[in-house]
Amino acid sequence: xxxxxxxxxxxxxxxxxxxxxxxxxxxxxxxxxxxxxxxxxxxxxxxxxxxxxxxxxxxxxxxxxxxxxxxxxxxxxxxxxxxxxxxxxxxxxxxxxxxxxxxxxxxxxxxxxxxxxxxxxxxxxxxxxxxxxxxxxxxxxxxxxxxxxxxxxxxxxxxxxxxxxxxxxxxxxxxxxxxxxxxxxxxxxxxxxxxxxxxxxxxxxxxxxxxxxxxxxxxxxxxxxxxxxxxxxxxxxxxxxxxxxxxxxxxxxxxxxxxxxxxxxxxxxxxxxxxxxxxxxxxxxxxxxxxxxxxxxxxxxxxxxxxxxxxxxxxxxxxxxxxxxxxxxxxxxxxxxxxxxxxxxxxxxxxxxxxxxxxxxxxxxxxxxxxxxxxxxxxxxxxxxxxxxxxxxxxxxxxxxxxxxxxxxxxxxxxxxxxxxxxxxxxxxxxxxxxxxxxxxxxxxxxxxxxxxxxxxxxxxxxxxxxxxxxxxxxxxxxxxxxxxxxxxxxxxxxxxxxxxxxxxxxxxxxxxxxxxxxxxxxxxxxxxxxxxxxxxxxxxxxxxxxxxxxxxxxxxxxxxxxxxxxxxxxxxxxxxxxxx
Numbered sequence: 001x002x003x004x005x006x007x008x009x010x011x012x013x014x015x016x017x018x019x020x021x022x023x024x025x026x027x028x029x030x031x032x033x034x035x036x037x038x039x040x041x042x043x044x045x046x047x048x049x050x051x052x053x054x055x056x057x058x059x060x061x062x063x064x065x066x067x068x069x070x071x072x073x074x075x076x077x078x079x080x081x082x083x084x085x086x087x088x089x090x091x092x093x094x095x096x097x098x099x100x101x102x103x104x105x106x107x108x109x110x111x112x113x114x115x116x117x118x119x120x121x122x123x124x125x126x127x128x129x130x131x132x133x134x135x136x137x138x139x140x141x142x143x144x145x146x147x148x149x150x151x152x153x154x155x156x157x158x159x160x161x162x163x164x165x166x167x168x169x170x171x172x173x174x175x176x177x178x179x180x181x182x183x184x185x186x187x188x189x190x191x192x193x194x195x196x197x198x199x200x201x202x203x204x205x206x207x208x209x210x211x212x213x214x215x216x217x218x219x220x221x222x223x224x225x226x227x228x229x230x231x232x233x234x235x236x237x238x239x240x241x242x243x244x245x246x247x248x249x250x251x252x253x254x255x256x257x258x259x260x261x262x263x264x265x266x267x268x269x270x271x272x273x274x275x276x277x278x279x280x281x282x283x284x285x286x287x288x289x290x291x292x293x294x295x296x297x298x299x300x301x302x303x304x305x306x307x308x309x310x311x312x313x314x315x316x317x318x319x320x321x322x323x324x325x326x327x328x329x330x331x332x333x334x335x336x337x338x339x340x341x342x343x344x345x346x347x348x349x350x351x352x353x354x355x356x357x358x359x360x361x362x363x364x365x366x367x368x369x370x371x372x373x374x375x376x377x378x379x380x381x382x383x384x385x386x387x388x389x390x391x392x393x394x395x396x397x398x399x400x401x402x403x404x405x406x407x408x409x410x411x412x413x414x415x416x417x418x419x420x421x422x423x424x425x426x427x428x429x430x431x432x433x434x435x436x437x438x439x440x441x442x443x444x445x446x447x448x449x450x451x452x453x454x455x456x457x458x459x460x461x462x463x464x465x466x467x468x469x470x471x472x473x474x475x476x477x478x479x480x481x482x483x484x485x486x487x488x489x490x491x492x493x494x495x496x497x498x499x500x501x502x503x504x505x506x507x508x509x510x511x512x513x514x515x516x517x518x519x520x521x522x523x524x525x526x527x528x529x530x531x532x533x534x535x536x537x538x539x540x541x542x543x544x545x546x547x548x549x550x551x552x553x554x555x556x557x558x559x560x561x562x563x564x565x566x567x568x569x570x571x572x573x574x575x576x577x578x579x580x581x
Contacts, residue, residue, distance in 0.1 A: 006116065009126045013112060017105055017133065020405055024101040029093050030407035032146030033287075038078065039092050039413075040421035041070060045079040046086055047419065051479035055234055057547070058500070058540045060478020063432075064422045064442065066498040066524070067478050067540070072238050073248065073431050077188040078148035092418045100142055100151065107155035108133035111369060114162045118373050127390045127397075128369050132158070134401040136270060136292045137361040143407050144287040149190035154362055156186045157197065164205060170217045173565075176224055180561045183228035188235055193362060195353040200329065200363075207325055223564050230557025237550035245501060248430045260356045261339045262289040268296065270400065288404070289358045291334070294396045295368035301389060302327055302371050305380035323374045326367040333363035433500050435516060436523025444494060444521070447476060448483055450529075452491035453520055480539040486532070492518075493527040493536060501544050506537040 029035045040062065048056030048071065059070040078099065085095035111132040115125040132138070138154065141147040159182045169175045187194065270290040302323065335341050337357045375381055424432065450469030469487040485493055492515065499516035505527055506512065515526040525538065542551060
């Protein structure tokens with residue numbers, strides 16, 4: 001009977017989300033802040049793979065076809081998944097929409113599994129998963145912001161806590177496999193959110209579990225953590241080492257952050273229907289930054305229950321440490337989203353990692369869900385009150401979902417336009433090589449020309465640039481170029497490619513140095529030559545020490561992870577002992 005109830009709860013949640021599935025099956029994108037960028041990135045991730053980049057690190061067609069080191073510094077998990085969907089659907093916009101729904105469903109089921117594990121209370125489990133799935137933060141990221149990275153992070157977060165709660169199952173055959181998938185994906189999801197989440201998780205583990213519990217099967221646990229950490233190094237090590245070569249590493253100061261604090265009232269008052277409430281003096285953004293009425297109710301009930309327990313009933317027989325922990329997390333997150341926290345932002349370099357204070361809304365949503373579960377676990381309120389509370393929270397969440405789970409409008413481009421997208425697919429060109437100058441390099445539009453640059457006028461357009469030689473392009477894409485030039489005098493081969501470490505040029509079979517610091521065309525690949533005929537091959541490689549080491553560490557981590565999953569004890573022993581370990 002219990003299994004039937006849990007199956008019914010799970011199906012009910014899936015059916016509820018599936019009511020919105022037709023929105024995600026359209027071959028057009030929601031008109032959001034970022035989905036245009038994500039579609040262009042998906043197209044370039046696909047092109048990079050097609051052109052032989054494993055893993056993709058250079059976006060071949062972005063930045064006006066000069067190329068862009070986008071995937072060196074941007075969380076890769078969303079584009080791994082969207083590219084997979086693109087290969088299945090042969091439509092970029094449908095691939096993006098499929099990803100959005102998959103992450104929505106994944107996060108909802110993750111909270112369902114976590115809540116079921118902690119409470120074994122069917123209706124509390126369903127209500128908690130509804131609050132998580134239909135929260136303002138979740139729907140904001142899907143329908144208004146189109147934030148693929150944050151969606152992946154938020155979808156995997158409850159699964160991470162589920163696995164941590166299940167540490168005693170480490171020797172079961174399924175645990176290392178699920179741990180590798182969830183853990184690796186989590187570390188590759190959205191690094192700004194991870195800077196807050198990882199310390200939080202460590203503190204939670206140390207408070208939640210006794211040392212004796214953590215020491216149980218510690219070798220296997222550490223092995224799994226090490227494997228997960230190593231697998232993600234193909235992304236993390238180059239980010240830490242090579243970001244110094246981009247404008248991302250230049251300190252913009254605290255000024256941009258000071259304009260991103262939500263007005264206090266906007267945290268309390270939901271912006272239903274996006275345009276129904278015209279409180280322009282309240283909202284500094286064009287989207288809802290509210291905590292959510294469900295979260296506010298949970299916090300209010302928690303505080304009232306604690307006060308009642310200690311000051312009215314005057315009893316202290318229950319361990320409330322987890323309740324305190326998540327209540328403190330909620331309060332700190334709210335305070336850090338208010339302008340009064342500016343001294344903290346000045347003291348701690350949060351702005352460099354988080355960019356926007358309202359990103360901490362994920363913390364308030366998750367902590368309120370955990371508090372709801374702990375209200376039941378710690379028996380802070382009676383069943384007489386708890387049942388009406390669940391009904392109220394469920395109705396509040398469904399009401400918000402009814403009004404806001406829809407796009408404002410749609411946009412559409414065909415796949416060719418996405419594949420040929422010329423922008424940088426970033427908000428502030430933050431991954432631009434620090435030596436590259438847009439204005440100067442756009443003067444020459446040809447893929448390859450030969451010019452001495454002695455009479456070059458940087459104020460004139462490409463049509464006025466003299467090609468002082470003959471060029472025959474043999475093969476060309478954004479990752480590899482093969483061409484032949486004949487120069488009548490000494491000068492430069494000027495290639496329409498932005499330089500970044502990893503680019504290599506072979507001239508007549510010999511590796512040639514690249515001039516990328518020329519004052520007239522800064523940041524562009526220039527190859528110095530004398531008069532003569534040359535066969536040139538240029539390609540983007542992973543031949544930097546950071547990428548070479550990172551790729552080897554990831555392969556090592558993958559091997560270690562597979563060994564943990566496949567090797568001793570055998571799967572048969574896992575299945576026999578899994579239920580009792």
